[in-house]
Amino acid sequence: MTVxxxxxxxxxxxxxxxxxxxxxxxxxxxxxxAYKKSSSEDQSEWExxxxxxxxxxxxxxxxEDRFRRAQRNDVPAAMVKDAGLTEVExxxxxxxxxxxxxxxxxxxxxxxxxxLD
Numbered sequence: 001m002t003v004x005x006x007x008x009x010x011x012x013x014x015x016x017x018x019x020x021x022x023x024x025x026x027x028x029x030x031x032x033x034a035y036k037k038s039s040s041e042d043q044s045e046w047e048x049x050x051x052x053x054x055x056x057x058x059x060x061x062x063x064e065d066r067f068r069r070a071q072r073n074d075v076p077a078a079m080v081k082d083a084g085l086t087e088v089e090x091x092x093x094x095x096x097x098x099x100x101x102x103x104x105x106x107x108x109x110x111x112x113x114x115x116l117d
Contacts, residue, residue: 004045004102004103004104005049005052005102005103006042006045006046006049006052006099006100006101006102006103007046007052007053007054007099007100007101007103007106008031008034008035008046008051008052008053008054008097008098008099008100008101008106009053009054009055009056009097009098009099009106009109009110009113010027010030010031010053010054010055010056010095010096010097010098011030011056011057011058011063011066011095011096011097011098011110011113012026012027012030012055012056012057012058012094012095012116013057013058013059013060013063013093013094013095014057014058014059014116015059015060016060016087016088016092016094017087018087018088018094019087022086022087022088023116026080026082026094026095027055027095029080029095029097030078030080030095030096030097031053031097032097033078033080033097034076034077034078034096034097034098034099034100035076035097035100036078037076037077037078038076038099038100038101039076042076042099042100042101042102043100045100046099046100051100052103054110054115055115055116056110056113056114056115056116057113057114057115057116057117058096058113060093063079063093063096064079064093066096066098066109066110067079067096069109070098070109073105073108073109075098075099075101075105075106075109076098076099076100076101077096077097077098077099077109078096078097079093079095079096080093080094080095080096080097081093081094082094098110
C-alpha cells in the first residue's frame with residue numbers, strides 16, 4: 001500500500017505592500033481556516049506526515065482564480081479577507097489557504113506559483 005504525501009499551500013498577495021508581520025499573520029489565518037475545512041482523514045494524514053507547508057506568492061488578479069480552482073477540484077480552501085484594522089483596506093483579499101490534501105491535488109492548483117522570497 002502506497003501512502004500519499006499531504007501538504008498545505010499558503011498563497012499570499014505580495015502586491016499590497018504588507019509588512020513581514022502582516023504577511024505572517026495572514027498566512028496563519030489562511031492555514032487555520034483551510035485546515036478547519038479539510039476532512040479529519042486529510043488532517044490526520046497531514047499531521048502524521050510532518051505538516052508540510054509551502055508559502056507562495058501571487059498578485060491580486062489570480063487569487064480568486066486559485067480559490068475557485070480548488071473548489072472545482074474538491075480541495076479544501078479558505079480565502080482570507082482582512083478586517084482593515086492596520087495596513088489593508090477592509091474586505092481586501094490577502095491570502096488563500098489550500099489543503100491539507102494530497103500533494104498532487106495541491107500541486108495541480110498552486111504548483112506553478114513562486115515560493116515567497
